[in-house]
Amino acid sequence: MLSSDAPVRSRPSARPALPAGPTDFTEAWLRNRRLSVHTRDAYRRDVAGWLAWCAARDLDPLWANFLHVNEYARTLESTLAVRSGRPLTPATVARRLSALSSWYDFLVKLRAVDANPVAGADRPRIDRDHSATVGLTPDEVDALLAAAEADTGPTAARNRATIALLADLGLRVGELV
Known part of the structure; x- marks a missing residue:
């Protein structure tokens, strides 16, 4: 129950527009x-x-x-x-x-909305272990790493590091660069 001296908060008739x-x-x-x-x-x-x-x-x-x-x-x-x-x-x-x-x-x-409407929404079930991305097989990765190890040119160390990072961490090329 509200006391007589408690401020009454009314809901505004419209929300403020998104800034800019x-x-x-x-x-x-x-x-x-x-x-x-x-x-x-x-x-x-x-x-x-x-x-x-x-x-x-x-x-x-x-x-x-x-x-x-x-x-x-x-x-x-x-x-x-x-x-x-x-x-x-x-x-x-x-x-x-x-x-x-x-x-x-x-x-x-930012108090532009009271609550996140997506929080209560239904989301599709996804299999976290499945990916449609086609990658290299373990044998193909091993062959690529072996080729990088066999390289003796001036960029060999950089190439080995690049291949190892891409293969071991699953980085995208843009992330590596």
Whole structure:
């Protein structure tokens, strides 16, 4: 029960607009994350896709709830991938929702939204042990390392280190560079 001298908080009729618009806000969010250039680009596309989906439904993303996010996820699951012509994989849908969740966490920290609507949404189940990425077999990796070891040219040490890092750590070329 409220006492007579307690301040009454009313919910504002509208949330403040995203500072400088969604694109600038997304850029501020990305600058605050330690991400590779490729991951930044992917996350930027992920948020832009959500914002476009919201705009097509005349939905203010600041007022979205987990039901909207669930509907968006179902839309993603039926979206055909440009390269393969097949529906997006569960891992891709999960990554897009993860990026969106991080974006909303940032909005929560800035008090632009009360809660993260992605937190309560359904996410696709993905097998953490499965990857569609085709890599080298262990024998192919061994052959590559052996070839690097046999190299005696002026760049041999650099080449051996490069191959070892790529093979042992599973780095992307861009991460190595």
